[in-house]
Amino acid sequence: MPVSVNEKATEVPERLTVGFISLLRSLGLKVPIGSAIVFQQALGKVGIGKRESVYWAGRTTLITDPEDLPVYEYGFQIFWEGATDPLEERMPSYQRVTLVTDDGLDAEEEPSEASKEGTDVINLKYSPSEVLWEKDFGLYTSEELNEAYELMKKMTLLGGIRQSRRKISSKKKSQYPDLRRTIKSALRTDGEPIRQRFFEPGERQRRVVFLLDVSGSMEAYSRALLRFVQAAVVGRRQVEAFTLGTRLTRITRELSSRNLDQAVSASSNAVQDWSGGTQLGETLRSFNMEWGQRGVARGATVVVLSDGWDRGDASMMSEQMHRLKKVSYKIIWVNPLKASPGYEPLAQGMAAALPYVDQFVEGHSLNSLGDLACVLSE
Template sequence: MPVSVNEKAAEVPERLTVGFISLLRSLGLQVPIGSAIVFQQALGKVGIGKRESVYWAGRSTLITDPEDLPVYEYGFRVFWEGITDALEERIPSYQRVALVTDDGIGTEEELSEASNEGRDVINLRYSPSEVLWEKDFGLYTSEELNEAYELMKRMTLLGGIRQSRRKISSKKKSQYPDLRRTIKSSLRTDGEPIRQRFLEVGERQRRVVFLLDVSGSMEAYSRALLRFVQAAVVGRRQVEAFTLGTRLTRITRELSSRNLDQAVSASSNAVQDWSGGTQLGETLRSFNIEWGQRGVARGATVIILSDGWDRGDASVMSEQMHRLKKVSYKIIWVNPLKASPGYEPLAQGMAAALPYIDQFVEGHSLNSLEDLAYVLSE
């Protein structure tokens, strides 16, 4: 008989802990008794009504080695979201969690199947969009990528405001007299300037420049982040986009098509080093030479989307980040690996870049990109 979230509330954390820990161990993850106890206590505190709370309760208490994260991610999807594949027979049979989405898809089938097998089912209600917002990009299906793109298009990337050289009419007194408007208004009073007009410094959107790492180490994330960059290019003025790998490639024009498939295809054809090696320092040198001092980077907010792996000389990376820092307004580094438990920026390129970064943010999920949008608005 199905068990609702509200029923047997005192027993739920213990039962879920036993089932989930058993699954993780069957998948090869080493979970000490102490960690399991802390996880159960965490569930008792945060509850099981919100996917995000359950996910992070487990991730923060059960994972100590970043290399174990893929196993945890898979185990979480299998146990908590009802997503199974060839490893289904390894799931403990005495306890399953049925994911009930807000649209109700699959609910009756899941509950009926569990009931026929004589198993209790704990019925969780996570909306499909909530699951998608929290899910790691590296685990996305093609269909989920398309769904995420629609959500990315709704994000507002402000990028800040900068003063322009152009002056505009002002209703207030300023240090810039507007002779043309003053003379024009005086014609109504027989040439007598009754009211003096003024100008003020105009404002415009600050340019945003994306530098997307497309090397092999970023393969799991670059396809989702490319869609995010494309959404920014078509949704906002003053946006430039480049890829970094073993060479620098400008893809602003390719991404300007509002048809996502066309934009992705054109970018793929233009970029010759997809999933190749990593020469971040050298490609940043190319960017600084071609687009830095007198180009699009001057006064711009530069967003580097990369895990920081660099096979080149660390001194080159440091030097080029220093040059970029001098001409840009702000540098934001988006690293998908930053969300991993125990992460430290020890990769050669990442360590060399840190002193020149204004903001260091995650980039593994829709939620993290929404945080990036917030940082841009500051």
Template sequence: MAANGTELSNRESGVERPATEEHVNEPERLASAFSSVLRGAGLVVTIRRVMAFTEALRLLGVGGRDDVYWAGRATLVGSPADISTYDRAFAVFWEGREPSGMVVELPPISVTLATDSDDDSGAAPPADEGEPDTGPTLRVRYSDVETLRHKDFADCSDTELSELHTLMGELRFQAVTRRSRRGVRAKRISRRPDLRRTIRRALRTGGEAIRREFLTSDRKPRRLVLLLDVSGSMEPYARALVRFAHAAVVGRTRVEAFTIGTRLTRVTRELSSRDPDAGLRAAADSVQDWSGGTRLGATLHEFNDRWGVRGHARGAIVVICSDGWDRGTPDELAEQMARLHLVTHRLVWVNPLKHTPGYAPLARGMAAALPHVDEFIEGHSFDSLEHLAAAIAA
């Protein structure tokens, strides 16, 4: 039996084919080609029927004439009136016979490339007026936004980074709350009586405390502290991380942002502007060590002494965004990380290099800091920063 120029032997011949890649993909190729012939002969062959025929060929093989015939007839023929056309096409394609009065015309396939957008309803785009319907239409869809979500910041162009910065403005930051010492009015009986409100209510009834009031503990959001490495090794990711910090400052309460390099710089006020471009420009102007060296141990020491241990980091979620390259001594970084870990609620380290295949924290700074980290995650793409936003809200 011959199929489109391919010679096939019967099962009884006992000839075994080598398991080459071409042989493995042969059922798909033959099923697609035979389905095109049937469409050209006038049969309606859907993609679902082609997939069923391909699966049948995988199970039965393409060596037996009867197996292939009945597999195609059971899966590709939708009406008894199409059997005669199917038989003629089968004889031409699989058995190599001359066509007897059957003209096969393969309809052209028009390809429509549709880009997904925010207002895309999923409906097919309307056809151009004046163009006749030339046959089945294969519509290929892709989403440029979905592609950018997973693209490394270091590989993005300026235009793509601008689009990603716009997406970061749509991130939602949910604050983690903690119990406060401040009491609020309780709806049920608790262990904390509200004497002030109880006495005030008793004055309305002649001094009789007919109804007692109670207090319950209030909850307030935990502080979020972002420490962003802006050294030279972090240049491909620094601006995206600062844009992420701006989205957090304007989209969440109790957020503090700092840059770390050769010195510590507080940029919370600069990033509090609702205009992201103005906030990024103000932050860039205030940071004097942008794309400079890295002294993680010294800058963390300054942060712990001035801001962290005394209040900003106590009970807070602290996020350090750095690749771990440090020109200082690992012992100092390890000591300051241990101090910071003692007072924080959770300490998260974001490393843009973590997604690299075969990555291992071999840098001296990263190896010294990792034992004191509660969570170690990636930070190279928009998708990873979405994961970070979810992690700090957990």
């Protein structure tokens, strides 16, 4: 039953955000994920005790087309002011649905009021971790971030296999004869080579380089993505991690601690431009000059985690992506905003980088990072 704004003032803003946006979408209003996140952040700033504050927080963050204003105001009245939806009188009656957390407990429960009254009730069981896999990182609580980190550690990040210069013995005939082992074997038979020996190139994991955008526009996602990168650093060899903002910062050593709190704290102290401006082209130039030529990116899978917003010169971005493309094995761009309905890569930096990207994927949820792990293994 709808309640007034003042009566909802003590509830968690996240629940209100999800409920209100779900209502607007059911009324036909398109609300991108990014707008929903900004709206929730606005509620956290202005509070939910005053009608005017809530109204304008939603109107300025959720409405981009003036023609959508009547729908917004209609939904606002229903959700925030407790107005009765006139459509309800013409809607058929439905069974009541009760969501039950599947926590593994088998204790007997008292029958609900609906059951006592004879109302049909459908119990839908769900697992909290299943909900977490689908949920947008921008809507995570601190507790959910920690739970998500435990799930991230279970992801297999192979990074692909490449041939190494090191040669290993082969039981099969190959194009590389092993003269030393062949002669050594012949000495056991009075110099008669009974069997020719061969070797083949060895294999090793391909290096993975993470470039994490920590600018202000990525604030809603960078804290979750940092945990994903940290899980990769401690979970396998041949991983390098850097942050991009107004400067380039290497954080591989800081993230190498298996204690998450220590790793996050150390990397936060090392990164001086956290939630600051965006100079993607310049920071990529720094990476190419300081680390690309040293071989860190050579033959590696480079993963850029960014929304593509760049205040710098688009030609700089294009040039540096071209240089990076020439030395790397492949470039994967992870953009959390890609999951938004109707998203198009129109941001200046994103548009300039896209021609040099091998795979363009989402990165807004655990499910999308699971898909990324599969892409890295290819």
